[in-house]
Amino acid sequence: MNDSPLDGLDARTMALAYLGFGTAGILGGELLLSAALGAPPAPEAELIKGFSFVAVSTAFVWALASRKDRRIERQQTSIRSSLDQLRTVVAASPVPIIAVTPEGRVTRWNDAATEAFGWKRDEVLGEPLPYSAGENSENSEEIIRRTIDEDGLSDVSVERRRADGDLREFRLSTAVVRDADDEPAEIVGAFVDVTEQQRRERRLREFELAVEQAGHAIYLTTPEGEITYVNPAFEEITGYDAAEAVGESAALLSSGEMPEAYYERLWRAVQSGETWQERIIDRRKGGELYTAIQTIAPIASDGDIHGYVAIQSDITESELTRQRLGVLNRMFRHNLRNRMNVIEGYAEMIRQDATGAAGVADEDLTDAAETIVEAASELVALSEKAQTVSDALESEATPRRVSALVESAVSRAESTYPEATIRTDIETGVFARVDSRVGAALDELIANALKHGGETVHVDVYRTEDDDSKLVVRVADDGPGIPDEEWRVIKRGEETPLEHGTGMGLWLVHWVVKKAGGSMELEPSPLGGTAVTLKLPVGAERPRTWFPSGE
Template identity: 85%
Template sequence: MNDSPLDGLDARAIALAYLGFGTAGILGGELLLSTVLGSTPTPAAKVVGGLSFVAVSTAFVWALVARKDRRIERQQASVRSSLEHLRTVVAASPVPITAVTPEGRVTRWNDAATETFGWEREEVLGELIPYGASEGGENSESVEEIIRRTIAEDGLSNVAVERRRANGDHGEFRLSTAVIRDADGEVSEIVGVLVDVTAQQRRERRLREFEQAVEQAGHAIYLTTPDGEITYVNPAFEETTGYDAAEVIGEPASILSSGEMPETYYERLWRAVQSGETWQERIIDRRKGGELYTAIQTIAPIESNGDIDGYVAIQSDVTESELTRQRLGVLNRMFRHNLRNRMNVIEGYAELIRQNEAAVADEELADAAEAIVEAAGDLASLSEKAQTVSDALESEGSPRRVSTLVEDAVSRAESAYPEATMRTDIETGLRERVDSRVGAALDELIANALKHGGETVHIDVCRAEDDDSKLIVRVADDGPGIPDEEWRVIKRGEETPLEHGTGMGLWLVHWVVKKAGGSMELEPSSLGGTAVMLKLPVGSERPRAWFPNDD
């Protein structure tokens, strides 16, 4: 908008106009006075002087107007440059910048808006703004409402909105708006700057979920600096150690040291974690009250751009389970040792009774002696079975070809039961390996089938149809089958006074297969008896920590 009618003219035009009007005014005025009014003509010198003044004034006016034109031109050039820079900045902005009319039609749309939302500039210019609010979203304020609020509040700042992209996905943004008005103060455009915070919001939600998981974890968790200074502990840490968070934050992790671990333990630990490895070992630490506790401790470095920013330590308190295992181990060894010794005594005396002349003559006494010998033998066998269970569960398994395990088990069974009929059917080309401890389970299943079943045992081995990582080993017999109540006890994982197994054989199979990472099922046998199906993982896959009383 021009300030005056003269603003549209340049300095030369204004100066010439001024000169023309001035000259015409002097000469015309002189002519009018002399001819109309009859006045004495003005001396020529004065007329020349007046014309000279007009000429000088014209030059002065020309200089002033020319100076103003130059200033205006510089200002206009500056404005044009600023506008060009602004357009460049808007175009090159890494965040979406858009502008719309008060009716919501797009007037500006930069490349970042295209990259973020998926619509090209040519598609949207002059059209209603394409990205709508996400239906049902927490921040689903409509475009119309945003425009209304922007005009009412003369701009918005950092408003959370959810918007739909061209591909149908929804994003989360922080929106700031500004109002552009024309010379009459009317709203001509509304400019919006949108910062895409979708990934940031997703990370923040994951961090909140992680924090909640750590806070509610049943294991003691604490964080440290690279030097081992504790920076965070979770509630389970406080419960396990007896220390409140305020008591240990800022303290070295060695506050838990019990003095029971050798210095070499900590030297190996630090070498491992400082080199970026994860450390997992058993440790004995001390609670605030002075009591020792045993934990399985895992320590992992927290890395950022290749640098270690600190460490996270997780402790699983196994004090009670270790004591339980120790007690069971001692009781088991004492039971087996004493039982074996006392059974030898009973067998010896029973044999003396059976060989005594009076016992030979007394049939009832001879039968009693025979029953004692048989019962002693059963108890001795039970002791040996307990030893087998202990050896199988306490040993470390290793991958072994399943066909070899089956063949070895069959060979041992044929030696023990020479009159039995054994048949194996191993899938052609099957060379996969399973946990070597499965051999003890196969021995027990075959022996149980021949001892309590019939005279025929079939063993089939094949890949699982529904899972390539599993193998099926099926042991079938032609006997009377496993009683339902005994199978229920095994599946439940515990015995009761009213429901319990008759022996340890099935428990051995159940525990070994479980520790090998597999499962056991019962099904009818094509031979007319029972088939026990073992589903085993290929290789040495198995739980890292498992105890026989686990579900």
């Protein structure tokens, strides 16, 4: 809107108009004076002066108007240039920028908005905003109203659904563009997609909560080993609170019990980017020693190590328990074997004495002596079975071909039970390796089947149909089967005074298979007895020709 009618005229038009009005004024004045008042005509010199004044005034007016035109042209050129630059910036901005009328119809939509929301510019210009708001977010109409009322908004959190239905999170800032009458003409909004940032922040908060609530001591250090963070479990386990530990060297926990070579190996490992995991003896603030399994891993990016994270699991009590059980086990087995030898010796003496001088045996006394000898032998066998269980569970796991384990177990069983029939059926092409400790479980299953079952045992090895990472080993017999109550005890994982197993054999199998990462099931045997099925995780496959020795 122009301020006056003259604002629309250029300098030449204004000068000509001024000259015309001036000339007409002089001539018209002379005619009016002569005709109306009868005044004599003005001297020629006066007329020339008047026309000269009008001409000079016209030139002055033209100069002023021309200067004004040039200034206006420069301003308009500058404005056009600024508008062109603004359009270029808006179009090239990596930030989605959208403008709408107060009624919500789209007037501007840059390429970044197309990338962020999925609609093309031609699809939305002149149309209502195409996206919808999330359930917990303000809608577009409310944002427009607030923008006008508050003359712009800053950093408002909104959720908007893309053309493909994906709900994204944005930080939105808006501004009002007003016309010459100070009325809202456009509402411009700039969107910053913070979806991934918000997800990272949520994951970070979850990680922080997990670390804070973890039952293991966790602490962070600089590359030089200075502690920068400890979690509550660290404070509880070590006795040092965060204020005492942060800023100190990790050597704060050193007990003096570990050799220097331990720490040298530790630093070589973590500084080369490896993860270190070893048993360590550290010292609490109060001076007490504690044993922990410690894992230390480098915190690295782009090949540079920025620090280390250490996790300690306090195993002091479990170590003491293991030591106590080990000592008790050795003492029990040693003393049991010695005392059973004494019992067997005296029982044999009683049986010999039961014959008497007349050569007539006292059958009751003989039977009692034999019962004592049998019971003693069973107790010694139980002690030896306990040793077998201990050895199997405490030994290191090594991968061995399942066929070799089966063949070795069958060979040992055939030498112990030469009259038995043991058939093996190993699926063609199965060269998988399993935990070597499974061999002890196979020994127990086959021996148990022959001792308490019938005279026939089948051992089958095959792949599962639904999971190539698992292997099935089934030991089936034709005997009376395992009692239900004994199997329930194994499945439950504990014995009770009213319900317990009759021996350690099934426990041995259960523990070994669990330690190997597998499972055990009991089912009817095709032979009429019981079938124990082991489902075991397998290792890497190897061609048969790589193992000429069978290992």
